[in-house]
Amino acid sequence: KKQYDFQEIEARWQPYWEEAGTFVVDPEDTREKKYVMDMFPYPSGDLHMGHAEAFAIGDVPARYARLRGCNVLHPIGWDSFGLPAENAAIKNDAHPAEWTYANIETQAASFKRYAISADWTRRLHTSDERYYRWTQWLFLQFYQQGLAYRKDSPVNWCPKDQTVLANEQVVDGACERCKTPVTKKALNQWYFKITDYADRLLDDMEQLKGSWPERVLAMQRNWIGRSTGASVKYTIEAAADAPQKVISVFTTRPDTLYGVTFMVVAADAELARELVTEDRRAELEEYRAALGSVSDIERQSADRERTGVFLGRYALHPLTGEKLPVWASDYVLADYGTGAVMGVPAHDQRDLEFALVMDLPVTVVVQTEDEDPAVSGVAAAGEGTLINSPAWEDLGKEEAIAKSIEVLGQKELGEAEVNYRLRDWLLSRQRFWGAPIPIIHCDDCGEVPVPEDQLPVQLPTDMRGEQLSPKGKSPLAGAEDWVTVDCPDCGRQGTRDTDTMDTFVDSSWYYLRYIAPQDDDAVFPTEEVNKWLPVDQYVGGVEHAILHLLYSRFFTKVLYDLGLVNFTEPFSALLNQGQVLNGGKAMSKSLGNGVNLGEQLDTFGVDAVRLTMVFASPPEDDVDWADVSPSGSAKFLARAWRLAQDVESEPGADPSAGASGLRSLTHRTIADSEQLVEDQKFNVVIARVMELVNAARKEIDAGAGAADPAVREATEVTAQILSLVAPYTAEDMWALLGHEPSVANSSWPAVDEALLVEDTVTAVVQVKGKLRDKLDVPADISAEELEKQALALPKIQKYIEEGGGVRKVIVREPKLVNVVTG
Ligand code: ANZ
Ligand code: ZN
Numbered sequence: 034k035k036q037y038d039f040q041e042i043e044a045r046w047q048p049y050w051e052e053a054g055t056f057v058v059d060p061e062d063t064r065e066k067k068y069v070m071d072m073f074p075y076p077s078g079d080l081h082m083g084h085a086e087a088f089a090i091g092d093v094p095a096r097y098a099r100l101r102g103c104n105v106l107h108p109i110g111w112d113s114f115g116l117p118a119e120n121a122a123i124k125n126d127a128h129p130a131e132w133t134y135a136n137i138e139t140q141a142a143s144f145k146r147y148a149i150s151a152d153w154t155r156r157l158h159t160s161d162e163r164y165y166r167w168t169q170w171l172f173l174q175f176y177q178q179g180l181a182y183r184k185d186s187p188v189n190w191c192p193k194d195q196t197v198l199a200n201e202q203v204v205d206g207a208c209e210r211c212k213t214p215v216t217k218k219a220l221n222q223w224y225f226k227i228t229d230y231a232d233r234l235l236d237d238m239e240q241l242k243g244s245w246p247e248r249v250l251a252m253q254r255n256w257i258g259r260s261t262g263a264s265v266k267y268t269i270e271a272a273a274d275a276p277q278k279v280i281s282v283f284t285t286r287p288d289t290l291y292g293v294t295f296m297v298v299a300a301d302a303e304l305a306r307e308l309v310t311e312d313r314r315a316e317l318e319e320y321r322a323a324l325g326s327v328s329d330i331e332r333q334s335a336d337r338e339r340t341g342v343f344l345g346r347y348a349l350h351p352l353t354g355e356k357l358p359v360w361a362s363d364y365v366l367a368d369y370g371t372g373a374v375m376g377v378p379a380h381d382q383r384d385l386e387f388a389l390v391m392d393l394p395v396t397v398v399v400q401t402e403d404e405d406p407a408v409s410g411v412a413a414a415g416e417g418t419l420i421n422s423p424a425w426e427d428l429g430k431e432e433a434i435a436k437s438i439e440v441l442g443q444k445e446l447g448e449a450e451v452n453y454r455l456r457d458w459l460l461s462r463q464r465f466w467g468a469p470i471p472i473i474h475c476d477d478c479g480e481v482p483v484p485e486d487q488l489p490v491q492l493p494t495d496m497r498g499e500q501l502s503p504k505g506k507s508p509l510a511g512a513e514d515w516v517t518v519d520c521p522d523c524g525r526q527g528t529r530d531t532d533t534m535d536t537f538v539d540s541s542w543y544y545l546r547y548i549a550p551q552d553d554d555a556v557f558p559t560e561e562v563n564k565w566l567p568v569d570q571y572v573g574g575v576e577h578a579i580l581h582l583l584y585s586r587f588f589t590k591v592l593y594d595l596g597l598v599n600f601t602e603p604f605s606a607l608l609n610q611g612q613v614l615n616g617g618k619a620m621s622k623s624l625g626n627g628v629n630l631g632e633q634l635d636t637f638g639v640d641a642v643r644l645t646m647v648f649a650s651p652p653e654d655d656v657d658w659a660d661v662s663p664s665g666s667a668k669f670l671a672r673a674w675r676l677a678q679d680v681e682s683e684p685g686a687d688p689s690a691g692a693s694g695l696r697s698l699t700h701r702t703i704a705d706s707e708q709l710v711e712d713q714k715f716n717v718v719i720a721r722v723m724e725l726v727n728a729a730r731k732e733i734d735a736g737a738g739a740a741d742p743a744v745r746e747a748t749e750v751t752a753q754i755l756s757l758v759a760p761y762t763a764e765d766m767w768a769l770l771g772h773e774p775s776v777a778n779s780s781w782p783a784v785d786e787a788l789l790v791e792d793t794v795t796a797v798v799q800v801k802g803k804l805r806d807k808l809d810v811p812a813d814i815s816a817e818e819l820e821k822q823a824l825a826l827p828k829i830q831k832y833i834e835e836g837g838g839v840r841k842v843i844v845r846e847p848k849l850v851n852v853v854t855g
Pocket of ligand 2 (some may be wrong): 475476478479520521522523524525527803
């Protein structure tokens with residue numbers, strides 16, 4: 034007989050699926066749709082272990098839905114614009130497209146080898162003109178809605194990459210990519226007005242509860258950061274060299290108004306410069322200069338020393354008229370609320386720390402159990418009733434907040450207000466390898482959108498190497514022929530916008546483009562899109578928990594408002610797979626603990642690697658490659674495959690004539706696996722199939738042997754369930770069993786409910802060979818369980834005691850236990 038040979042099996046089936054179009058969607062198919070999608074890869078080199086895990090896991094729900102008789106869409110594409118291609122091009126004196134498309138071909142070949150059940154006819158790349166033309170088109174729709182605009186603003190600037198960074202690309206004050214400390218720079222930038230959608234992005238999360246991981250929802254909620262409170266107006270007294278001015282602050286605790294003892298404005302806000310008296314200007318400027326490289330998180334952190342500059346001005350308390358000194362400090366952020374706060378040191382920790390350093394008074398206005406904050410250094414944040422607050426004395430917090438807003442409203446000194454942490458989405462990048470922003474600047478007409486029939490605004494194909502290196506402005510600015518263009522409105526000479534779009538724009542709508550990626554006449558066909566979407570199951574890493582998902586949700590809502598789609602959330606369910614570690618740590622070059630996927634595939638075979646990824650842990654947990662055994666997986670696959678080789682009954686043989694024990698295990702395996710797949714416990718499914726394979730082998734060795742139709746049934750079911758993770762082995766088993774390919778399109782095996790009823794048998798319990806008691810147990814009871822139950826019988830315990838304890842127990846499950854005493 035032949036040996037299990039994964040190389041031979043892989044070579045046989047991969048071309049078959051490709052030629053037969055096994056996973057291509059039939060447009061005429063009217064069965065229930067299921068859209069299963071993996072986060073698309075970035076083409077950095079060949080596939081790695083992380084891809085191998087993510088795509089093995091993502092393939093399970095896709096293949097399962099297919100077996101359940103759904104019309105499954107499972108597409109694949111590439112997120113192919115972005116910095117690494119550009120950096121490689123600069124280094125190798127090439128055009129970014131060369132690196133990008135070479136890597137895509139490498140990855141595509143690996144994905145095919147890896148046998149993901151993708152519809153390759155829908156493949157897309159975001160750097161294709163055919164794609165980015167519509168990214169540009171979408172930008173223009175946003176622009177026409179007033180949702181894309183330009184403003185001058187201080188931006189995070191990476192001095193090394195020479196590019197603007199979004200807030201989320203700044204980690205601990207450094208560039209996420211190159212770790213260089215980030216500085217601020219004023220630039221005219223394009224933004225998407227995502228803040229207009231803050232409430233809907235928050236409220237629509239109700240639809241996602243239960244089908245998205247709770248922690249992802251929490252991260253999004255946090256990121257949007259809706260907080261309710263009030264705005265309060267303060268008059269700043271005129272000074273010798275400055276006029277009177279009214280400023281507003283945002284507070285979540287207007288009830289603490291009588292506890293305000295000072296004001297603080299963000300040192301880096303223009304307001305600070307406006308307010309400062311001349312004698313203190315130099316000090317302020319010095320303080321501001323030192324601020325440049327400190328991140329927002331650091332500025333607000335609890336263990337940062339509180340520093341600041343007195344601005345020489347006083348604000349008047351809106352209710353008491355008391356004079357409050359106005360300071361500038363870094364703990365107040367320029368771009369949150371109004372960039373100014375009312376200092377309530379008794380009840381706000383940062384205000385308290387500031388007050389203690391600057392020797393400012395601390396006035397307690399909420400009676401709590403806490404110690405005196407001025408002594409303890411800990412703000413009294415507990416619940417309590419309001420004191421020292423004439424207009425709302427003795428009220429509890431919530432009533433006092435309501436009352437304070439009412440009082441402020443009557444005096445026109447304030448009103449209820451909602452604030453968001455969410456900022457507009459900075460989308461322009463001063464880099465080359467992205468979709469050019471389709472705007473023309475004209476001295477006479479201003480910003481002019483590129484007319485639709487002139488899309489795409491193509492990237493120059495003749496720029497390479499050094500020409501792409503960043504110079505503080507977009508490399509496109511250096512392409513004079515490209516930049517110079519006639520104004521579409523007046524015909525005079527204008528210039529193209531030289532920024533390109535953040536690659537998150539590309540990935541905010543690709544799930545829509547998969548419906549018709551080759552359509553050059555429309556961004557997507559609305560009717561078809563409404564049929565396929567929302568995506569039923571989205572699978573990808575938790576690193577995209579905030580931005581990519583938030584941006585995609587925003588896009589979907591805008592497209593909904595434009596009447597282009599009829600749903601408001603793009604992804605009905607989300608699965609975050611874990612990471613692949615090695616020795617408990619993420620794989621990295623510096624640790625030298627990287628594992629090469631190609632080598633693993635060569636050594637153990639695709640199926641063994643896939644099976645290992647899925648079997649190692651529940652999908653959302655990390656897999657430690659140091660703890661798993663791909664060779665064990667390969668052995669198991671060989672064992673399963675040999676069953677198919679050994680089966681001697683004919684296809685279609687009536688299984689009811691077969692061994693009933695094996696049959697009920699087979700059907701329980703199917704029934705449980707159904708539930709386990711739906712609960713995303715894919716690893717347990719594998720464990721169950723392993724049991725089934727062992728039981729079938731036992732039946733061959735005993736019973737009616739390989740001719741038992743129950744063995745065929747168990748083997749067929751094994752092939753079908755295994756096809757979720759080990760497609761090559763399963764397909765080959767299916768063929769050995771005499772079926773037409775593909776097992777992937779066969780069916781999910783039907784459960785015979787009658788076989789799920791647990792059979793019971795009567796076991797006899799002997800002591801020293803003499804019958805002493807009987808016991809009803811399930812027919813498939815394990816030896817351990819039967820022994821435990823037998824030894825626990827009161828009669829048996831008595832005999833054991835009399836006999837001087839247990840010397841040995843012989844178990845012949847499920848029918849006999851013999852206890853040897855003495
Ligand atoms: C007085 C007060 C008293 C405050 C109190 C809190 C507790 P969230 O919940 O994050 O929205 N704040 C307002 N603008 C700020 C800025 N630009 N930079 C730093 N802090 C700012 O926080 C709102 C609270 O943070 C506001 O309420 C304000 O301090 C401060 F017992 O006002 B509070
Ligand atoms: Zn013009």
